[in-house]
Amino acid sequence: MEVKEAIDKAKNNNQIAFKFLLDTYWNDVYAFQLKRTKNENDAEDITIQTFSKAFDKISTYNEAYKFKTWLITISKNIHIDLVRKQKKTINNTSKDNEDQYFDIVDNSPSPEDKIITEQNLANLLQDIKKLKLHYQEVINLRYFQELSYKEISEELKEPINNVKVKLLRAKKLLAEIIIKR
Secondary structure, three states, X not given: OOHHHHHHHHXXXXXXXXXXXXXXXXXXXXXXXXXXXXXXXXXXXXXXXXHHHHHHOHHHOOOOOOHHHHXXXXXXXXXXHHHHHHHHHHHHHHHHHHHHHHHOOOOOOOHHHHHHHHHHHHHHHHHHHOOOHHHHHHHHHHHHOOOOHHHHHHXXXXXXXXXXXXXXXXXXXXXXXXXXX
């Protein structure tokens, strides 16, 4: 199949003609975009968009020009549009950020919040001391030293399932102590 014949058939929605044109010109359009973008993913995305747009508008193709030139022009325009869109997004983002600097809320705890947290922690530590020693140890390793079940298992030289059960019992007992208080 020749290019002119493929274009005529593509104008009549012949899928084989579309595939022929795609196979024939893919490398040209992709190489053109790869030089412009210097990024394989972007070049591939733009090339796909180029063929999609070209095939949608193939009825507008003017045979006075080479088909390859027409495709490259479409590809160049798509790239220019994407660059403009990125610049616009960057400008809008920077303008938005300027306004946000004045709206920053301080979420750090107030001195009163710190005192309340310390008191709650002190009460919790007193409640934990009411537990049996092996329950205190497993709670300490899990919640204060932030060890994983596996690390606790290695530390205590017990199977992971025993650690999980022991921690569950410790939490239930601690909950009962807190509720009584």
